[in-house]
Amino acid sequence: MNVTLTRHKLTIQLTKFECGGTAVGISWAHVLGDVFSAVGFTNLWGLATNKQYPAQPLRMAHPYSEAHESKVPAKDLVATKRVGPVGDHWITTNDMKMETFSFYVSKPDLTRVQSKICGEKDHQQIPPFESICALVWQSVAKVKHGSKVKVVTICKNDSKRSFEGAITNKAQTIKVVKTDSSVEESSLMELGLLIMNQGVDERMKIEEALEGDNELPDFLVYGGNLTFVDLTDVPFYELDVRGNRPVYVNCAIDSVGDEGVVLVFPARKNDSDGMTVSITLPEKHISELNSVLKKEWSLS
Numbered sequence: 001m002n003v004t005l006t007r008h009k010l011t012i013q014l015t016k017f018e019c020g021g022t023a024v025g026i027s028w029a030h031v032l033g034d035v036f037s038a039v040g041f042t043n044l045w046g047l048a049t050n051k052q053y054p055a056q057p058l059r060m061a062h063p064y065s066e067a068h069e070s071k072v073p074a075k076d077l078v079a080t081k082r083v084g085p086v087g088d089h090w091i092t093t094n095d096m097k098m099e100t101f102s103f104y105v106s107k108p109d110l111t112r113v114q115s116k117i118c119g120e121k122d123h124q125q126i127p128p129f130e131s132i133c134a135l136v137w138q139s140v141a142k143v144k145h146g147s148k149v150k151v152v153t154i155c156k157n158d159s160k161r162s163f164e165g166a167i168t169n170k171a172q173t174i175k176v177v178k179t180d181s182s183v184e185e186s187s188l189m190e191l192g193l194l195i196m197n198q199g200v201d202e203r204m205k206i207e208e209a210l211e212g213d214n215e216l217p218d219f220l221v222y223g224g225n226l227t228f229v230d231l232t233d234v235p236f237y238e239l240d241v242r243g244n245r246p247v248y249v250n251c252a253i254d255s256v257g258d259e260g261v262v263l264v265f266p267a268r269k270n271d272s273d274g275m276t277v278s279i280t281l282p283e284k285h286i287s288e289l290n291s292v293l294k295k296e297w298s299l300s
Contacts, residue, residue, distance in 0.1 A: 009028070009029035009031065009032050010026075010027065010028055010029070010032065011025070011026070011027040012024070012025070012026055012027075012045070013025040013026075013027075022241075022244070024042075024239070024241065024246075026038065026042050028041075030169075030220075030222070030253075030255075032167055033167040033168050033169055033171070034155075034168075034169045034171055034172045035172070035229065035231060035234065035251070035253070036157050036171040036172055036234060037167050037168055037169070037171050039234050039235060039236060040171075041167065042239055043235060043238050043239050043240075046239045046240045046241045047240065049241050049242055050240065050241075050242055050243075076205075076209075077202060077205055077206060077209055077219075078151060078176045078178075078200075078202065078225070079153045079174045079175075079176050079202040079206065079221055079224060079225065080202075080206060080219040080220065080221055080224050081219065081220055081223075081224030081225075081257050082218070082219055083218050083219065083220055083257075094257070094258055094282075095258050096258055096282040096283065096284070097282065097283045098256065098258075098260070098280055098281065098282060098283065099280070099281065099282075099283040099286045100252065100278060100279065100280040101278075101279060101286055101290060102276055102277065102278040102279070103276075103277055103293065103299050103300050104267055104274060104275075104276055104277075105132065105267075105274050105275045105276070105277060105299060106274040107272055107273075107274050109274065109298075109299065110128055110131070110274065110275070113131055113132075113135060113297065114126060114128070114131050116188075117131055117134065117135070117188040117189055117192060118189060119189070124189065124193075126188075126189065126192035126193070126196070127196070128232065128275065129156075129228075129230045129232055129264050130192045130195045130196050131188075131192060132228075132262075132264050132275070132277060133152075133154070133191075133192070133195050133228045133262070133264075134188045134189075134191040134192040134195065135188060135293075135297060136228070136262055136277070136279065136293075137149065137152055137183060137191055137195075137226065137228075138183055138184065138186070138188060138191060139289055139292045139293055139296070139297075140226060140260070140281070140285070140289060141182075141183035141184045142184050142292055143285050143288045143289045143292060144285065145184075148259075149183055149225075149226050149259075150178060150179050150180070150183060151176060151177070151178050151225045151226075152176075152177050152195075152225050152226045152227070152228060153174060153175065153176055153177075153221065153224065153225045153226070153227040153228070154173075154174075154175045154176075154177055154195060154199050154227075154228050154230070155172050155173065155174055155175075155221070155222075155227060155228070155229045155230065156172060156173050156175075156229075156230040157171065157172060157173075157230065157233055157234065158170070158171055158172055158173050170203070173199075173201050173203065174201060174202050174203050174206065174221055175199030175200060175201050175202070176199065176200050176202055176225070177194050177195055177198055177199045177200075178198075179191075179194055195228075206219075206221075220255070220256070220257050222253050222256040222257065222261045223256030223257025223258060223259050223260055223261050223280075224257045224259060225257075225259050226259045226260055226261075226262070227256070227257075227259070227260070227261045227262065228261075228262045228264070229253070229261065229262065229263050229264070230264055231251060231263055231264060231265035231266075232264055232265060232266060232275060234265065234266075236249040236251070236265065236266065237249060237266070237268075248268070249265070249266075250276075251263055251265055251278070252278065252280075253280070256280055258282060260279065260280050260281035260282070260285075261279075261280050262277065262278070262279050262280075263277070263278040263279075264276075264277050265278075277299075
């Protein structure tokens with residue numbers, strides 16, 4: 001049995017199975033808020049099913065202030081890509097057919113990857129998310145032959161702006177990481193340290209550019225560059241619907257740009273269960289990327 005509740009840009013679907021299980025599906029438009037706000041909203045919805053309501057009602061973030069002369073031209077933004085009018089449903093048109101595949105990274109796999117990245121430099125540890133970013137970045141560079149992936153975007157949860165009942169796109173950092181070196185020939189330690197320490201957050205520039213543009217153009221972040229989204233600390237498994245908690249959670253971002261997006265999120269609710277990596281790229285690159293990951297890292 002399916003039960004679907006739909007409002008503009010937001011859909012909640014409940015699917016009940018004969019075995020007694022229930023699937024909860026949430027579709028959330030990018031223009032409403034980022035994935036961190038979406039999960040915060042979903043968990044509050046779960047509390048509401050238990051008649052536990054927030055002290056204050058949900059609210060939209062304050063709209064942009066009155067337009068003024070922008071100090072940052074939109075063309076100077078690196079993290080975003082301007083696209084043609086996408087309409088009310090925020091569906092972009094890709095130049096290439098996109099495809100998604102996922103693979104599981106167990107705790108032992110991650111330990112092996114981190115050990116290979118750090119080599120003899122045991123005192124310098126690259127965290128799990130950055131390790132995954134480094135190896136996927138280099139693998140994609142090998143598939144695309146390097147020159148097109150010298151810039152990546154890193155999206156992470158901003159702990160200083162965690163979801164507190166406000167639907168907003170400000171709960172995530174949007175950092176740009178660049179390198180002038182060959183990504184294919186760089187060491188993974190170098191790429192990992194770049195991601196950790198050299199990202200430039202463009203959120204303020206993006207807001208400023210949009211505030212000063214009276215034409216209200218459409219932009220995308222996910223896939224404007226090869227984009228990595230860190231969902232490892234997102235509380236997917238805190239959803240509680242009448243005493244029932246998730247057994248498995250999956251996540252996807254649609255309508256991404258042609259450069260692709262990589263999501264890294266917990267495979268299960270315990271840290272010991274490892275991570276799931278979901279990669280969306282042009283279809284023509286998927287098979288070769290899968291081969292590189294399997295051959296060089298035994299990941300597939």
